[in-house]
Amino acid sequence: MASTSSTFSPADKPHVAVHALKLAYGENVILRDLTFDIRRNEVFVIMGGSGCGKSTLLRHLIGLQQPASGEIFFDGAIFSSADASERTALLRRFGVMYQSGALWTSLTLAENVALPLREYTPLPDKDIAMLARYKLALVGLSGYEDYYPSEISGGMVKRASLARAMALDPEVLFLDEPGAGLDPVTSRLLDDLILQLRDSLGATVVIVTHELASIFAVADRALFLDATTRTIGALGEPNELRDHSENPRVRSFLNRKASL
Amino acid sequence: MSGFSHSISGAVSSANEAVAEWVSTEARPCILRIAGVWNIRGTSGIPRVESLLRKIADGKDARIIFDCSGLARHDSSLAAFLLEFHHCCVARGAVVDFATLPPLIARLLALALVRSDGRSGSESEERARPEGSFFQRMGGWGISSVNSWTKAFDFLGQTVIAVWNLVRGRARTRLSECWLFIQACGVDALPIVSLISFLTGLILAYIGAVQMKQFGATQYVAGMVGLAMVREMGALMAGVILCGRTATAYAAQLGSMQVSEEISAFRVLGIPPMEYLVLPRIIALVCMMPLLTLYADLCGIFGGLVVVTSMDVTLEQYYTMTLRAINMTNFLSGLIKSVFFAMLIGWAGCFRGMVCGKSSQAVGDAATSAAVLGITLLVIADAVFAVLFDAINFF
Ligand SMILES: Nc1ncnc2c1ncn2[C@@H]1O[C@H](COP(=O)(O)OP(=O)(O)OP(=O)(O)O)[C@@H](O)[C@H]1O
Ligand SMILES: [Mg+2]
Numbered sequence: 275m276a277s278t279s280s281t282f283s284p285a286d287k288p289h290v291a292v293h294a295l296k297l298a299y300g301e302n303v304i305l306r307d308l309t310f311d312i313r314r315n316e317v318f319v320i321m322g323g324s325g326c327g328k329s330t331l332l333r334h335l336i337g338l339q340q341p342a343s344g345e346i347f348f349d350g351a352i353f354s355s356a357d358a359s360e361r362t363a364l365l366r367r368f369g370v371m372y373q374s375g376a377l378w379t380s381l382t383l384a385e386n387v388a389l390p391l392r393e394y395t396p397l398p399d400k401d402i403a404m405l406a407r408y409k410l411a412l413v414g415l416s417g418y419e420d421y422y423p424s425e426i427s428g429g430m431v432k433r434a435s436l437a438r439a440m441a442l443d444p445e446v447l448f449l450d451e452p453g454a455g456l457d458p459v460t461s462r463l464l465d466d467l468i469l470q471l472r473d474s475l476g477a478t479v480v481i482v483t484h485e486l487a488s489i490f491a492v493a494d495r496a497l498f499l500d501a502t503t504r505t506i507g508a509l510g511e512p513n514e515l516r517d518h519s520e521n522p523r524v525r526s527f528l529n530r531k532a533s534l
Numbered sequence: 535m536s537g538f539s540h541s542i543s544g545a546v547s548s549a550n551e552a553v554a555e556w557v558s559t560e561a562r563p564c565i566l567r568i569a570g571v572w573n574i575r576g577t578s579g580i581p582r583v584e585s586l587l588r589k590i591a592d593g594k595d596a597r598i599i600f601d602c603s604g605l606a607r608h609d610s611s612l613a614a615f616l617l618e619f620h621h622c623c624v625a626r627g628a629v630v631d632f633a634t635l636p637p638l639i640a641r642l643l644a645l646a647l648v649r650s651d652g653r654s655g656s657e658s659e660e661r662a663r664p665e666g667s668f669f670q671r672m673g674g675w676g677i678s679s680v681n682s683w684t685k686a687f688d689f690l691g692q693t694v695i696a697v698w699n700l701v702r703g704r705a706r707t708r709l710s711e712c713w714l715f716i717q718a719c720g721v722d723a724l725p726i727v728s729l730i731s732f733l734t735g736l737i738l739a740y741i742g743a744v745q746m747k748q749f750g751a752t753q754y755v756a757g758m759v760g761l762a763m764v765r766e767m768g769a770l771m772a773g774v775i776l777c778g779r780t781a782t783a784y785a786a787q788l789g790s791m792q793v794s795e796e797i798s799a800f801r802v803l804g805i806p807p808m809e810y811l812v813l814p815r816i817i818a819l820v821c822m823m824p825l826l827t828l829y830a831d832l833c834g835i836f837g838g839l840v841v842v843t844s845m846d847v848t849l850e851q852y853y854t855m856t857l858r859a860i861n862m863t864n865f866l867s868g869l870i871k872s873v874f875f876a877m878l879i880g881w882a883g884c885f886r887g888m889v890c891g892k893s894s895q896a897v898g899d900a901a902t903s904a905a906v907l908g909i910t911l912l913v914i915a916d917a918v919f920a921v922l923f924d925a926i927n928f929f
Binding site: 378379380391394395396397398400401404405407408409411412416422423424440442443463466467470471473474475 | 574577579582583609610611614617618638641645891895896
């Protein structure tokens with residue numbers, strides 16, 4: 275809500291804080307010793323090779339999975355062990371776009387975007403339909419309001435699920451691979467849109483991606499997850515990391531070199 | 535030709551309410567004042583575009599600018615309102631000047647407008663599926679039912695071809711898959727088959743006993759229960775249970791594979807889904823159904839036994855009366871029927887799964903219609919068998 279919003283807590287407190295997090299599926303530890311902050315109103319990119327646990331980390335950040343150990347704080351309040359009602363209240367301030375889209379297949383695109391609005395706002399149907407049209411227009415899907423998810427292309431599914439993620443004007447927007455499956459131009463437009471949304475909604479954006487062009491275009495800071503050491507490889511500004519990181523794997527990732 | 539009234543009277547613009555009202559009177563350009571708190575979670579709602587536009591009904595080629603000085607807070611409800619407003623104004627020939635909006639909103643609107651170029655909102659109205667007149671609906675219903683019959687026969691043909699390939703030994707069927715299905719549709723069904731057929735035998739025995747008691751011929755109930763179970767109820771009850779358990783499971787499995795395009799992936803690999811997915815399922819049912827039927831027969835007879843022995847009939851009497859009533863032919867007729875039932879049930883489940891649509895709703899429909907189709911086919915087949923066995927004197 276631009277600079278006009280008065281609901282924000284002091285800007286120095288990190289929006290999301292992760293402390294000594296360990297992620298595991300049963301005995302199989304995916305990542306450990308994760309400690310980092312996500313600042314308010316920044317675009318934070320989580321990157322790393324395929325299968326290093328980016329989506330897993332995201333699922334923990336949005337509370338779909340419980341960490342093996344460690345804590346996640348949201349707005350200074352502990353999130354990872356909050357009870358059910360606190361957690362739902364917090365979750366309503368998140369918008370999530372899943373890697374596979376996860377649109378509800380029995381609803382049209384407009385209904386998909388409208389469902390969160392219908393559940394959590396007191397608006398009448400007409401206004402909800404108007405908002406849904408607007409959100410779909412933002413991602414370039416005007417005219418497709420009455421299509422079902424099975425009737426649109428893979429990239430359109432991605433964009434529609436972004437529209438659904440921002441239905442409630444979330445404070446934190448989590449995007450899992452938003453650019454995958456889009457052509458370069460649409461991908462650029464999506465990057466623009468993400469920056470615009472950050473500015474206009476005052477939202478914090480957390481993006482999982484491995485598309486270099488998009489990382490350099492949008493990221494304020496990037497977190498590199500290292501599949502070899504199973505922990506944080508580097509954290510910082512992308513340009514800085516590319517040229518000056520001590521971790522050679524980070525440099526080769528950001529320079530697109532196949533070394534190591 | 536300025537048709538503007540003075541600013542809307544009576545509009546109480548309290549501090550935390552979204553406000554959009556005309557301020558300009560005769561002056562050009564027209565000024566829309568936007569103020570207050572625009573919040574999608576607020577209870578006051580969003581101002582109506584239509585009621586604002588009614589004021590410029592004759593305002594052709596008017597230029598509209600905005601006064602946002604009173605704007606306290608806003609979220610996407612404002613942008614959504616302005617987008618709608620813009621579309622409606624353009625449709626009426628008015629020009630909206632976004633440059634007078636705060637830059638952040640203007641940029642978002644520009645983005646939304648760029649991306650809605652080419653396709654306008656009105657196009658989506660064509661997609662609205664109208665109910666149509668009575669005749670249209672009847673026609674649509676007719677076409678869709680013909681279509682579903684065509685599909686059914688097509689699928690039947692494919693099944694026959696797949697079976698023929700299997701007989702020739704050319705089918706790409708993984709028979710090891712069958713074991714899993716055999717466990718799922720056979721062994722795992724034992725508890726429910728036991729319960730249902732035991733109770734069926736018990737019910738039959740009670741009904742029979744009420745009548746027979748009047749003639750003091752309670753021991754004849756034994757033969758009645760035995761015959762009914764072996765010829766009719768064993769196969770029928772096992773069939774109904776497998777319709778509910780297995781046909782629906784098949785439809786849901788194949789249906790969700792259809793949704794996630796797993797079936798397309800098989801097809802593209804050159805593995806015919808009919809042989810790889812459908813045949814093992816039907817084969818498993820055909821193998822297990824006669825065994826389940828036999829088992830159901832025994833459970834039913836046992837159910838009858840429990841009732842009748844409580845009514846001064848001895849175990850031995852029950853045994854001899856049962857043996858006297860049923861013969862090998864009775865058993866065979868039940869088993870022959872059960873094999874056919876198994877084919878129908880498996881076929882119904884797989885058919886509904888394979889023609890499933892691409893949504894979670896469609897998967898549910900597939901499971902439901904698999905059960906309905908399966909039970910319908912089952913009862914029809916049973917009737918056909920009754921007539922047939924009578925015609926060839928197969929008793
Ligand atoms: N449900 C699960 N159960 C067990 N292990 C899992 C599960 N989901 C993922 N994993 C494992 O966790 C690891 C990380 O998976 P994750 O999906 O987080 O990767 P990713 O970094 O998002 O990769 P990609 O870029 O390909 O999406 C993988 O090795 C995977 O095998
Ligand atoms: Mg992933």
